[in-house]
Amino acid sequence: MIHKKKSHRRLSKAYRRRRRIVYRNRAVLVLCMALLVWTCVWGIRRKVSDGGANQAVIAQTSVDWRGAPAINVQLLTPNQYSRPQKKLHAVKGIVIHYTANPGTTAQANHNYFEGLKDGSGVYASSHFIVGLDGEVVQNIPTTEEAYASNSRNDDTISIETCHQDESGSYNEKTYASMVQLTGWLCVRYHLDTEDVIRHYDITGKICPKYFVDHEDAWKQFKRDVSDKIKEIKTEQRG
Structure with a gap:
């Protein structure tokens, strides 16, 4: 046992x-x-x-980049407040905005848009931002909508512009990049200056302030863009 x-x-x-x-x-x-x-x-x-x-x-693999400004691509994190990833139906216009934050940089405004993903309840963004030193930051692919231009979000590309003071006026570097970027986008999407509009033209909002307060400056901007379009087309044909 x-x-x-x-x-x-x-x-x-x-x-x-x-x-x-x-x-x-x-x-x-x-x-x-x-x-x-x-x-x-x-x-x-x-x-x-x-x-x-x-x-x-x-x-953008088949895009002719000749005539384009240097673009710092920093795409926003996909989120419901600033980058909803809605497909852009078409590109029928370019809308010019201003930040309404005097003295702030393109990077600071990009960071603001990026921070909206944390659930502030604010819906805002733009495809591009032109800074005080003429730098260009891209936030949204041009194949997607930005929350910038209200009823025209689905068929326009938006450009946010930085300014030095409350008047909303632009320094030479910012202005030159605005003209170059707008002109190049017009060539890329087969647009002309009639398709370049202000946020004001859509909603009546005083934006971009300097171009609303000074109609002559807006007309001059469009003339400068027209000249840039011709210049870029000539360069690309060359």
């Missing part, structure tokens, strides 16, 4: 050891499966997140 009990205990120990090995193997398998699932989900989310940037690159 004593011998049988010892044998029984040995069998029990062996059985328990095998069970522990089975449980450990199962735990490792479950952990591996969980890691695989997490990796797949992360990869899909990354692909979705980067999709806009990839689409922007694909959409």
Whole structure:
């Protein structure tokens, strides 16, 4: 009897050891499966997140960049408040805006749009921002809508412009980049200066302030854009 009990205990120990090995193997398998699932989900989310940037690159592979200003592409994180990723139906116009934040840079305004994703309840963005040093930042692919121009969001590209003071007037560097960017976009999308409008022309909002307060300056801007269009077309034909 004593011998049988010892044998029984040995069998029990062996059985328990095998069970522990089975449980450990199962735990490792479950952990591996969980890691695989997490990796797949992360990869899909990354692909979705980067999709806009990839689409922007694909959409622009055949673009003639001659005549374009240097563009710092910093696409906003997809979110419901500033980059909803709605498809732009067509490009029938270019809308000029101003930041209404005197002295702020293009980067600061880009960061503001980016920060809206955190749920402030404010809906706002623009495709481009022209800064105080003439720098150009792109926030939204030109294949997507920006929350900028109200009823014309679905068929226009928006340009936000930085200004030094409350008057809304532009320094030489900002103005030159505004003209160059607007002219190049007109050439790219087969538009003319009649398709270049102010936010004011859509909603009556005093935006861009200087071009609303000074109609002559607005007309001169459009003449300068017209000259730039001719210059870029000549360069691209060359």
